[in-house]
Amino acid sequence: MKSVEGVSSQLPLIVDRLHQLAFLHTQAADFANRLVATEKSSTELERLLCNLEDTLHKVEKGCIENLHIMEKNVLVLDERLKNLTSPKEV
DSSP: HHHHHHTTTTTTHHHHHHHHHHHHHHHHHHHHHHHHHHHHHHHHHHHHHHHHHHHHHHHHHHHHHHHHHHHHHHHHHHHHHHHHHSSOOO
């Protein structure tokens, strides 16, 4: 009985400390879950950004091609207008 008497006075402190540790454990587990979710979101965002970058490069390439086509068409139109407005030789 004497061995229990020495520990019994410390039991409330031990129980209180166990409650604190349980709370900290719950917080750590919640943080770990949020960290995993954040990592998954980050990976997904990185994948989406890569896809958007590829799409942007395709759009840029298409715009450059369209610009070249338009420049050629304008040159053709200028040539036609010049031919229409120049005096015709008889």
